[in-house]
Amino acid sequence: METWDAIRARRNVRSFDRRPIADADLERILEAGRRAPSSRNWQPWDFVVVTDRDQLQALSRVWQGAAHVADSAATIALILSTALEGRDHGIALYDLGQATANVQIAAADLGIGSGHAAVADQEMAREVLGLPQDRRAVYLIDLGYPADHPLAPLHKPDRRPLQDVAHRGRW
Numbered sequence: 650m651e652t653w654d655a656i657r658a659r660r661n662v663r664s665f666d667r668r669p670i671a672d673a674d675l676e677r678i679l680e681a682g683r684r685a686p687s688s689r690n691w692q693p694w695d696f697v698v699v700t701d702r703d704q705l706q707a708l709s710r711v712w713q714g715a716a717h718v719a720d721s722a723a724t725i726a727l728i729l730s731t732a733l734e735g736r737d738h739g740i741a742l743y744d745l746g747q748a749t750a751n752v753q754i755a756a757a758d759l760g761i762g763s764g765h766a767a768v769a770d771q772e773m774a775r776e777v778l779g780l781p782q783d784r785r786a787v788y789l790i791d792l793g794y795p796a797d798h799p800l801a802p803l804h805k806p807d808r809r810p811l812q813d814v815a816h817r818g819r820w
């Protein structure tokens with residue numbers, strides 16, 4: 650896909666068919682996350698990628714809005730240090746957002762759908778992912794081929810109009 654098409658085709662996919670993601674595609678998606686910019690290039694993230702069905706099902710229970718993770722072909726857990734606080738924590742979350750966008754656009758480029766899920770139950774996430782005590786899972790990005798219809802540019806996205814969002818020159 651063209652970049653512009655991938656940006657317009659990305660949508661939260663919460664229902665996946667059971668096709669696996671090829672290793673090379675998953676590698677490229679992870680690489681897109683690794684290449685994301687971050688404040689001072691500190692790269693505060695680690696990624697744990699899960700493809701095992703039992704693990705995915707367990708992971709889908711870390712938050713009531715994470716059920717769709719169970720049927721994904723792969724899920725990437727975005728990990729930060731528990732030591733982060735204040736300004737650094739805010740910046741790290743911004744950086745994770747940039748990594749997330751890279752991952753989702755790279756996936757869309759390959760025709761692979763993606764979704765977000767927050768993590769509420771840290772103890773459960775830590776157990777499923779084998780995280781040390783000084784790390785926590787902040788978000789999950791689940792991946793797979795959409796069960797409904799293939800990704801294609803959305804012509805009427807559910808978004809505030811551009812003239813409301815974009816202020817030109819001054820507010």
Ligand SMILES: Cc1cc2nc3c(=O)[nH]c(=O)nc-3n(C[C@H](O)[C@H](O)[C@H](O)COP(=O)(O)O)c2cc1C
Nearest residue numbers: 659660661662663712714715717764765766767768
């Ligand atoms: C920070 C963040 C957290 C989100 N958490 C969840 C979640 O826990 N479960 C879920 O189903 N969707 C989650 N979403 C997806 C949003 O609901 C979705 O991106 C939004 O409704 C716009 O839809 P679209 O991504 O299809 O364009 C999250 C999105 C973001 C950016």
